[in-house]
Amino acid sequence: MPDEQTFQFTDIELDKPENGEVLLKTLYISVDPYMRGRMSNKKSYAAPFEVGKPLEGGVVAQVLASNTAELQKGDIVRGTLPFQTHLVVSAENVSKVETNGLSPSAALSVLGMPALTAYFGMMHIGKPQKGETVVVSGAAGAVGQIAGQLAKQVGAYVVGIVGSEEKAAYITEKLGYDAAIEYKKGDVAKQLEEACPNGIDVYYENVGGDIGDAIWPLLNTFARVPVCGAISSYNLKEGEKDIGLRVQQFLIKSRATMQGFLVGDFAEHYKDAYAFLAKGVTDGKIVFEETIHDGFHAIPEAFTGLFTGQNIGKQLVKVADAE
Ligand code: NDP
Numbered sequence: 430m431p432d433e434q435t436f437q438f439t440d441i442e443l444d445k446p447e448n449g450e451v452l453l454k455t456l457y458i459s460v461d462p463y464m465r466g467r468m469s470n471k472k473s474y475a476a477p478f479e480v481g482k483p484l485e486g487g488v489v490a491q492v493l494a495s496n497t498a499e500l501q502k503g504d505i506v507r508g509t510l511p512f513q514t515h516l517v518v519s520a521e522n523v524s525k526v527e528t529n530g531l532s533p534s535a536a537l538s539v540l541g542m543p544a545l546t547a548y549f550g551m552m553h554i555g556k557p558q559k560g561e562t563v564v565v566s567g568a569a570g571a572v573g574q575i576a577g578q579l580a581k582q583v584g585a586y587v588v589g590i591v592g593s594e595e596k597a598a599y600i601t602e603k604l605g606y607d608a609a610i611e612y613k614k615g616d617v618a619k620q621l622e623e624a625c626p627n628g629i630d631v632y633y634e635n636v637g638g639d640i641g642d643a644i645w646p647l648l649n650t651f652a653r654v655p656v657c658g659a660i661s662s663y664n665l666k667e668g669e670k671d672i673g674l675r676v677q678q679f680l681i682k683s684r685a686t687m688q689g690f691l692v693g694d695f696a697e698h699y700k701d702a703y704a705f706l707a708k709g710v711t712d713g714k715i716v717f718e719e720t721i722h723d724g725f726h727a728i729p730e731a732f733t734g735l736f737t738g739q740n741i742g743k744q745l746v747k748v749a750d751a752e
Pocket of ligand 1: 461591737
């Protein structure tokens with residue numbers, strides 16, 4: 430488990446922006462569970478972070494000076510960028526964002542990567558139908574808060590699995606989930622049986638571990654399991670195995686489809702998804718929370734808090750106000 434000692438803050442000199450470059454002031458930084466995978470040299474879909482080099486991830490920033498016609502001083506941009514309070518980057522590494530009157534932070538939450546992930550996992554893989562039972566784990570988090578609402582919109586019965594009473598209240602009272610299961614109270618299998626009397630047609634997997642094990646026996650015929658994340662295994666010790674129920678027998682009985690995916694697999698559909706999400710927010714059909722830590726130095730605390738469930742909705746760090 431990373432802690433404050435894992436991170437280091439350093440002062441650097443910035444060069445002036447050259448042709449095609451912009452000077453940016455960071456406004457918001459996104460800390461995400463997948464970053465944990467990059468803090469290891471195990472082979473994965475993203476290269477490991479380099480020790481001594483800045484972390485990088487989702488950043489929303491404002492252009493302070495521009496050496497390209499594409500971007501003007503004052504523009505708000507988003508990119509996968511080094512975590513720095515200020516930075517000089519090629520304009521090709523960022524894209525201008527419209528936040529529809531919302532805070533620029535929305536470009537990292539409800540109009541950003543986590544919401545896209547929820548959209549593609551739920552709508553392209555989960556494909557919930559009216560009257561079906563959908564279960565979402567990590568239901569009060571950045572992805573889960575959107576995934577559940579999307580399933581509700583098609584008329585499914587939606588159950589969320591969360592780690593606290595406050596989160597249970599959030600998903601049922603604010604997001605419209607039909608029921609909440611608090612996994613820390615124990616016996617998730619029994620809680621699920623009670624909450625899902627008709628079995629489970631879609632399980633949106635965000636956490637893995639014991640929670641998945643409680644799901645498999647309840648899968649209905651031709652159920653779908655979008656496997657988005659497995660946060661319970663991200664901090665396993667070197668050599669520690671992630672062992673649970675073997676899933677094959679349950680997949681055969683139910684003929685369920687289990688599919689891992691990365692949001693980037695759906696890049697060709699981003700434009701449509703952004704438009705759908707922006708309209709949902711404007712129409713009040715999609716609501717969301719952000720947990721915002723203040724100040725660049727709050728990055729370690731914000732990041733490590735993801736693994737102990739400190740966040741409701743999207744966890745962000747606010748670095749500066751827009752001018
Ligand atoms: P969240 O905002 O949901 O934050 C993480 C949450 O996970 C915590 O708040 C906590 O909530 C829960 N959690 C932490 N540890 C455990 C555990 N051991 N067991 C069960 N729950 C735990 O994060 P995101 O919404 O950003 O990400 C959700 C999942 O989706 C992650 O697994 C992430 O890796 C994955 N993801 C995958 C993407 C893809 O392209 N496939 C893209 C983006 C995210 P609680 O209090 O409820 O325990």
